[in-house]
Amino acid sequence: MSRCKYCNALIDWVQTESGRKMSVDPQVITIIQDNLGDIEGITLYGQQIRGKLTYMTTPGAVPVQILHFKTCKARNKPAQKQGRRPS
Numbered sequence: 001m002s003r004c005k006y007c008n009a010l011i012d013w014v015q016t017e018s019g020r021k022m023s024v025d026p027q028v029i030t031i032i033q034d035n036l037g038d039i040e041g042i043t044l045y046g047q048q049i050r051g052k053l054t055y056m057t058t059p060g061a062v063p064v065q066i067l068h069f070k071t072c073k074a075r076n077k078p079a080q081k082q083g084r085r086p087s
């Protein structure tokens with residue numbers, strides 16, 4: 001685990017399917033795949049998917065980690081919406 005050089009948050013590094021290393025938030029969330037979803041995550045297998053936050057018990061739910069640049073406080077504008085709750 002390392003720290004973001006912009007906001008000093010703890011981050012993990014994952015390798016995507018295409019071989020790129022990306023920084024992600026350490027916590028794992030579960031999303032349901034949806035091309036119109038507002039969350040871009042990387043699965044444990046390095047697959048980048050988009051979806052909506054959901055419960056672990058939802059059929060088809062996929063555990064992912066969120067790309068850190070999406071949540072980085074130092075790199076996002078203050079107007080950024082906070083809070084992620086299942087809809």
Ligand SMILES: [Zn+2]
Nearest residue numbers: 004006007072
């Ligand atoms: Zn950051």
